Amino acid sequence: MSRSSYLFTSESVSEGHPDKVCDRISDTIVDAYLSVMPEARVACETLATTNRVVIAGEVRGPETITNDYLTHLTRLAIRDIGYEQEGFHWRNADVAVHLHAQSADIAQGVDAAGNKDEGAGDQGIMFGYACRETPDLMPAPIYYAHKILKTLAEVRKSGKEPALGPDAKSQVTLAYENGMPVRATQIVLSTQHVDPNLSSSDVFDIVAPYITADLPEGWVSKDTIWHVNPTGKFVIGGPDGDCGLTGRKIIVDTYGGAAPHGGGAFSGKDPTKVDRSAAYAARYLAKNVVAAGLADRCTMQIAYAIGVSEPLAVYVDLHGTGKVAEASIEKAAREVMDLTPRGIRQHLGLNRPIYARTSSYGHFGRAPEADGGFSWEKTDLADVLAKAVA
Known part of the structure; x- marks a missing residue:
């Protein structure tokens, strides 16, 4: 009980925390690529310390996005956060960009080819959660x-x-x-x-x-x-006081420890990476379950294998608050939403430059925005889900 x-x-x-500075820079780079090429691939990590920023990772995108341009965007991000101190200044910090082409071995398992649909960018388990504790259905x-x-x-x-x-x-x-x-x-x-x-x-x-x-x-x-x-x-404070890295605040990014986390970080990853997109889909479905009145609390898990399109499993826990059986919601979730990586991106409109804004103050519990930002916070699937389990 x-x-x-x-x-x-x-x-x-806050957005000025060293790790969050890095999340912001990594997501700014994701946005830069998606704004020019919606199907770009980005896996970008950032390290920040005293007057130094190091950006590394793998990308597949247009050559028009140069290292000089990414350095410029990095400085603008640091300036917007508010760093103009001696040990970390947007104008004076040394910015080194070390991005290279995505591995061909990984790409062949992920890309669509012939009769094969696009597969998940990695294996993993992603969780979504919603509850009635706040108007935005967050803990x-x-x-x-x-x-x-x-x-x-x-x-x-x-x-x-x-x-x-x-x-x-x-x-x-x-x-x-x-x-x-x-x-x-x-x-x-x-x-x-x-x-x-x-x-x-x-x-x-x-x-x-x-x-x-x-x-x-x-x-x-x-x-x-x-x-x-x-x-x-x-x-x-900031990177002058403590070294920062992308992806070290994953519990802050999600539910504050009130629900499970699959382990993968979000920031710096384009939406073909299920670490990000499937976690958004799981939150979307869990929120709509609660919004539909099917439960007061809902945890949803979705599991993937690298290169495989369809999820391996969907699991739902209503924590004893459900009005219907968990199994019926598990079945309905796969009926009302295409949970392949491509299906999630299309349903939620994720191939857009909407990620820098997610890098601080949580990826969930935010208001959906007119340009598609935080689309996973909509409750437009509530009636559909309710009918599917009726």
Whole structure:
């Protein structure tokens, strides 16, 4: 029997966190290729440290996208995040690009040929999850951890709070009663600040009103325990303070630990890679299951083998909240959506330059956008699913 009363914690990191700087650069490069060639192949990793960025990986795309152009885009991304500090500056950082052609051995298993449809770019298991804890059908701890940092980034960039720096981390612990979140018991916020004379108390005075406003009314009380810059001064931040790498924040990117993760990172990968596209499809299906009223919670797993088009298996767990049998949803999912790599990309419109925006504040729980961004957050399949299992 599942517990109904407990504490659960999730963390988020800002766009200025070293790993997120790398995710942003890698996804900016994915967008650059897709904007010119929608069928481009990109697997791009980024490392960032003190005034140095190293980009490496495999690509298949137009030669018009040069290393100089990618270096330029990298600098623009760093500038947009807000890094103009001595140890990491968008203008002065050394950027090295080491991208080479995709392996022909991998390509032959993935590309369509003759009667063979395009296969998965790798083996793997991908998970999607949805629940009724927030309006966007996300687990509440990660939803609010993201929201806090997004708000602080907005007031920093607008100039309303110029004392804040780009690098930050949040952590929210929520108390659950009868299976639903009811209050915040602990809030952790570590944020870079520009003025070295600011104390932790000074930073608390800046951020606490925004954090309180971002949480539901009544969730923050006199009993809530705060930890704001608990180690003290935080002036040296970003890649100057800690080396960053693409793909090291996969739990931040998904459900904050409230649901399984298959292991693969998203950023830096074009949508032929099922690590990314099938995880989006799994979230899409799980969200539509909950939106259709078929369950209050849904975990969906989809499994693939490299070079094989059709998924090996689809698994659904409704966590005891289902109105129908899990097996019926597993069957319906494959009927209402083509879960081959090509089918997922076409259904969700993934061959577009929509990925740099996903690199911070979560890939899920975001509003669908007019240009196709976050298309996997739509609930347009809810009625179709409901009819399929009726």
